[in-house]
Each structure stands twice: as structure tokens, then as C-alpha cells.
Amino acid sequence: MHGQYFPVRRVALDLGVDGRYAWGDRATDTTGVVNDPVANTGGTILSAAPGVYFNTGGGLWLFLRGQIPFVKNLRGEQDVLPSFTTGIQFQVL
Numbered sequence: 001m002h003g004q005y006f007p008v009r010r011v012a013l014d015l016g017v018d019g020r021y022a023w024g025d026r027a028t029d030t031t032g033v034v035n036d037p038v039a040n041t042g043g044t045i046l047s048a049a050p051g052v053y054f055n056t057g058g059g060l061w062l063f064l065r066g067q068i069p070f071v072k073n074l075r076g077e078q079d080v081l082p083s084f085t086t087g088i089q090f091q092v093l
Contacts, residue, residue, distance in 0.1 A: 002049065014051035018067055020044070024075055040076030045069055059091040 002016030021044045024037030051065035066084045074080070 004053075010055040012053040012055075012061075014049075014053060014063075014065065016049045016051075017046060018049045019046040019071075040078050043074035043078070044071065045074070045080050046071035053089070061089040061091065063087055063089060 004012045004014045006012050022042045024042035027035050047067040047069045049067050053061045053063045064086045068082045069080050
């Protein structure tokens with residue numbers, strides 16, 4: 001779930017919550033038999049997801065987004081750290 005605010009025409013500030021729930025991974029052996037769930041996989045994550053978008057002209061936008069976990073209910077020994085992505089988006093309509 002995200003919302004955006006446009007303080008000026010070519011800049012959008014984005015704030016949202018990203019989340020995921022995953023069952024533990026399953027593996028099959030060489031005979032095709034499904035084994036028990038793989039250790040240290042699966043769980044729930046909720047992250048604050050701030051971002052900023054810059055319009056370079058027309059439908060072309062550059063963006064920087066982050067995910068900062070605030071709920072981590074993971075199975076086994078695993079962790080999720082904050083992450084950041086940057087990219088290009090083109091809006092056709």
C-alpha cells in the first residue's frame with residue numbers, strides 16, 4: 001500500500017508499507033519425493049517503504065526507493081536488512 005505526494009510538478013514523494021508472507025521452501029530429492037520444509041526459509045516481513053521520483057521529461061521518471069523492515073517474523077536463522085533500489089520508470093499513459 002503506497003501513497004504519493006507531489007510537492008512540485010516533477011517530483012513525487014512516496015511512502016508506503018510493503019509486506020510478504022512465505023511458507024518454508026520445499027525440496028524434492030532425485031526420485032521426486034517432496035522432503036520436509038527447508039530449514040531457515042519462510043516467514044513474514046513488513047517494511048516501511050519511502051521513495052522519491054523525479055520526472056526528467058515526458059513519461060520518464062528516475063526513482064530511489066527503500067525498504068526498512070519493522071516487523072520480522074522469520075523462520076529459523078535468517079535476517080532481512082534495509083535495502084534501497086534505484087531505477088527508471090516510463091509511464092505510457
